[in-house]
Amino acid sequence: MKGEARRYIILFGAQGSGKGTQARLLQDRFGIPQVATGDLFRDNLKEQTDLGRMAKAYMERGELVPDEVTNAMVQERLSRPDAQAGAILDGYPRNLNQARALDEMLAGWGAQVTQAIYIEVSEAELLRRLTGRRVCRECQATYHVVFNPPQQEAVCDRCGGPLYQRDDDKDEAAIRRRLEIYMQETLPVIDYYRQRGLLSTIDGEASIEEVNRAIVAAIVDRRTP
Numbered sequence: 001m002k003g004e005a006r007r008y009i010i011l012f013g014a015q016g017s018g019k020g021t022q023a024r025l026l027q028d029r030f031g032i033p034q035v036a037t038g039d040l041f042r043d044n045l046k047e048q049t050d051l052g053r054m055a056k057a058y059m060e061r062g063e064l065v066p067d068e069v070t071n072a073m074v075q076e077r078l079s080r081p082d083a084q085a086g087a088i089l090d091g092y093p094r095n096l097n098q099a100r101a102l103d104e105m106l107a108g109w110g111a112q113v114t115q116a117i118y119i120e121v122s123e124a125e126l127l128r129r130l131t132g133r134r135v136c137r138e139c140q141a142t143y144h145v146v147f148n149p150p151q152q153e154a155v156c157d158r159c160g161g162p163l164y165q166r167d168d169d170k171d172e173a174a175i176r177r178r179l180e181i182y183m184q185e186t187l188p189v190i191d192y193y194r195q196r197g198l199l200s201t202i203d204g205e206a207s208i209e210e211v212n213r214a215i216v217a218a219i220v221d222r223r224t225p
């Protein structure tokens with residue numbers, strides 16, 4: 001596929017802002033896959049690969065996995081056949097070094113970041129969302145015990161897999177550490193895309209459906225000359 005036809009959309013927002021929830025809706029809407037670095041690391045952890053073993057300690061502490069490892073994992077994922085028309089990036093890039101690596105990677109394929117969406121949510125709401133989050137062990141779909149419960153308790157609506165609570169969501173110190181790192185390392189990346197005129201900011205405190213409508217409108221509007 002020609003570079004200019006590819007669509008690479010980055011979702012930004014603190015942990016718990018709803019990136020994963022929205023990325024899944026957007027992949028159905030736009031026909032390009034969600035590429036979530038956190039999910040990729042958790043898959044590796046589950047499969048007990050060398051990469052998973054290496055990432056484990058960082059993830060438990062709520063710290064970033066080293067950039068070279070993360071960038072290589074993303075490059076491999078974006079090279080797969082299902083991502084040839086582009087991807088919805090969720091949780092990557094998380095610092096300026098990763099943002100530059102992504103630019104280089106895409107330039108090598110004659111492509112570029114087409115849009116960045118920033119989902120804004122207050123800290124109090126983030127804590128409510130993270131502590132109630134449940135994730136499918138099989139397909140990584142995300143639920144919330146109060147705000148977005150599955151039809152049958154602890155069972156995934158999509159694939160029937162069992163739901164669980166992530167270890168890093170149980171540990172308040174790890175939650176705070178992740179939010180701190182987000183403020184220090186990821187906010188400058190958001191500015192990087194704002195300065196390039198690629199950023200749309202969305203109020204993330206509305207319902208899942210309303211947030212989705214606002215994001216779809218921002219994406220579609222940008223494509224209209």
Ligand code: ADP
Nearest residue numbers: 016017018019020021129133143144147207208
């Ligand atoms: P992120 O991928 O940004 O960490 P998630 O998509 O996993 O965030 O969402 C965090 C939690 O908040 C999940 O439990 C999800 O079901 C819930 N959630 C997501 N969007 C909303 C929303 N608009 N209103 C209420 N709860 C939401």
Ligand code: AMP
Nearest residue numbers: 037038058059063064065070091092094
């Ligand atoms: P997430 O599911 O996005 O909350 O990510 C869970 C954990 O995976 C993070 O706390 C990090 O340890 C690791 N991780 C996810 N994405 C990245 C990234 N882009 N760079 C480094 N580490 C990451």
